[in-house]
Amino acid sequence: MTATDTALFTVRRAAAAPAASLPPFGQFIGGAFIPSTSDATVEVVNPATEEVLMQVPGGSVEDVDAAVAAALAAKAGWAAKTPQDRSAVLLRIADVIEANRELLETLEAANTGKPGAVAEDDISSAIDTFRFSAGAARTFNTPGAGDYAENHTSVILREPVGVVGVITPWNYPLLMAAWKIAPILGAGNTLVLKPSEQTPLSTLKLAELIAAEIPAGVLNIVTGSGRVTGHRISEHPDVDLVAITGSVGSGQQVAASAANTVKRVHLELGGKAPVVVFDDADLEAAAKGVRSAGFWNGGQECGSACRVLVHESVAAKFTELLVREVSEITVGTPGAGDAEIGSMISKAHYDRVLAALQDVRNDGLTIAVGGNAIEGPGYFIEPTVVTNVPASAAITSTEIFGPVVSVETFSTDEEAITRANETVYGLAASVWSTNAARALSVPRRLDFGTVWVNSHLVIANEMPWGGFKGSGYGRDLSAYALEDFSRTKHIMYNHG
Ligand code: NAD
Numbered sequence: 067m068t069a070t071d072t073a074l075f076t077v078r079r080a081a082a083a084p085a086a087s088l089p090p091f092g093q094f095i096g097g098a099f100i101p102s103t104s105d106a107t108v109e110v111v112n113p114a115t116e117e118v119l120m121q122v123p124g125g126s127v128e129d130v131d132a133a134v135a136a137a138l139a140a141k142a143g144w145a146a147k148t149p150q151d152r153s154a155v156l157l158r159i160a161d162v163i164e165a166n167r168e169l170l171e172t173l174e175a176a177n178t179g180k181p182g183a184v185a186e187d188d189i190s191s192a193i194d195t196f197r198f199s200a201g202a203a204r205t206f207n208t209p210g211a212g213d214y215a216e217n218h219t220s221v222i223l224r225e226p227v228g229v230v231g232v233i234t235p236w237n238y239p240l241l242m243a244a245w246k247i248a249p250i251l252g253a254g255n256t257l258v259l260k261p262s263e264q265t266p267l268s269t270l271k272l273a274e275l276i277a278a279e280i281p282a283g284v285l286n287i288v289t290g291s292g293r294v295t296g297h298r299i300s301e302h303p304d305v306d307l308v309a310i311t312g313s314v315g316s317g318q319q320v321a322a323s324a325a326n327t328v329k330r331v332h333l334e335l336g337g338k339a340p341v342v343v344f345d346d347a348d349l350e351a352a353a354k355g356v357r358s359a360g361f362w363n364g365g366q367e368c369g370s371a372c373r374v375l376v377h378e379s380v381a382a383k384f385t386e387l388l389v390r391e392v393s394e395i396t397v398g399t400p401g402a403g404d405a406e407i408g409s410m411i412s413k414a415h416y417d418r419v420l421a422a423l424q425d426v427r428n429d430g431l432t433i434a435v436g437g438n439a440i441e442g443p444g445y446f447i448e449p450t451v452v453t454n455v456p457a458s459a460a461i462t463s464t465e466i467f468g469p470v471v472s473v474e475t476f477s478t479d480e481e482a483i484t485r486a487n488e489t490v491y492g493l494a495a496s497v498w499s500t501n502a503a504r505a506l507s508v509p510r511r512l513d514f515g516t517v518w519v520n521s522h523l524v525i526a527n528e529m530p531w532g533g534f535k536g537s538g539y540g541r542d543l544s545a546y547a548l549e550d551f552s553r554t555k556h557i558m559y560n561h562g
Contacts, residue, residue, distance in 0.1 A: 080401030097282025125290020140283030175400030179409030203252030217562025226254030333538030337493030419468035492534030
């Protein structure tokens with residue numbers, strides 16, 4: 067595939083990209099940046115310019131073992147702290163992120179190619195995640211102590227799980243790390259986190275910035291590949307729970323290697339969110355909603371509004387509105403003012419998205435707008451709408467994870483619900499209707515962990531986020547995340 071030259075879309079380029087403040091070279095273990103036992107390094111690239119930002123350690127099994135040993139050594143001390151003390155640490159972390167927000171936004175944008183506005187939103191959300199967890203960690207609810215059996219008083223203790231292993235993806239590097247670090251520390255666990263090999267910089271930078279705020283060993287960061295360091299975290303006998311945000315395949319491998327030690331597993335995996343637009347919907351609002359939620363972060367978003375199911379009677383009108391909206395999307399490098407979408411995360415992912423677009427062409431579907439690479443440097447792809455999509459087309463069930471939205475039609479409510487549920491994923495969906503009965507009943511029949519009505523991709527730290535079916539299990543955000551990273555112990559006193 068070649069870049070278009072009759073371009074509706076071009077890449078707006080920032081005159082001079084702001085310089086990123088890079089983290090130290092090393093892995094953050096036991097409270098300090100230390101060298102890896104391996105000489106191997108991984109090149110970290112700015113995908114909007116193709117320039118190398120820095121090398122990070124390739125990571126080794128021994129590095130993970132050292133990090134787990136540090137987390138184990140810190141476990142009892144951190145678990146013994148009161149919720150108030152742990153909460154104070156989380157609040158200080160939030161303050162440090164806020165004080166360094168521009169630095170972190172610039173670094174995140176440089177490592178991911180995302181627009182400044184998306185990086186800004188990521189950092190704001192990360193700050194709020196720490197503040198929410200700081201409060202929620204002090205308000206656990208359990209059944210009251212009392213006599214539930216004759217002459218026996220029951221007390222429930224809520225304990226940390228222990229050492230938690232965390233594996234994060236590349237689409238929201240710091241935010242996905244925050245979604246785990248905040249509740250895991252809030253619930254009294256220590257942790258070892260491995261960021262994506264493609265985007266480790268903001269997580270390493272965070273460790274550098276907050277090192278003075280947390281006891282040594284409570285938070286450890288190792289770098290490297292999923293196959294080596296990620297695998298070691300998931301199989302390590304001293305890791306009590308492993309949490310991964312990533313693709314379904316990686317989640318399956320993590321769950322399989324965790325099985326030998328019967329450790330707990332927390333999986334936040336892929337998605338293919340249906341957007342069900344009924345004939346009574348506000349079509350302009352729905353089209354604007356898909357422009358925003360289908361292309362946020364360049365569509366590299368697990369809850370992306372990427373699969374529209376629209377009633378056949380309004381399909382032509384809706385498609386016209388959507389194509390107009392998408393034609394107006396601006397593409398650019400970080401720092402290029404008002405760019406709505408940036409680059410794909412890597413050459414490999416850019417090639418994957420372009421291959422998916424070639425499949426769309428091979429399947430005889432219509433590309434109503436976009437569909438091509440945009441002239442480099444950088445891994446840019448045009449915002450794309452695919453129409454005339456039959457029920458069985460591959461695009462209805464394959465997660466492309468790029469700036470590509472497909473449009474299918476349906477004729478009855480029953481068909482819409484059945485087709486929306488016909489996916490291995492169960493992360494998120496939305497329903498667009500002005501009919502109150504539909505707005506109440508349809509979401510209850512959709513098999514997704516989050517269902518928005520007349521909205522899509524709005525997230526609140528107080529509310530749980532997580533999937534059903536192939537999208538995994540376990541919940542991020544909300545008090546449910548703190549529950550997932552805690553264990554209950556029942557103590558029963560015989561006073562008879
Ligand atoms: P990925 O699965 O390729 O990688 C995710 C992480 O898992 C990386 O750190 C990687 O090194 C590690 N990993 C890979 N194989 C592993 C193995 N065998 N053992 C241990 N660790 C391993 O995913 P990605 O490409 O970084 O991210 C995109 C995927 O993440 C998409 O499928 C997206 O839907 C999903 N995602 C889900 C959510 C959610 O909340 N459900 C959020 C963001 C991203």
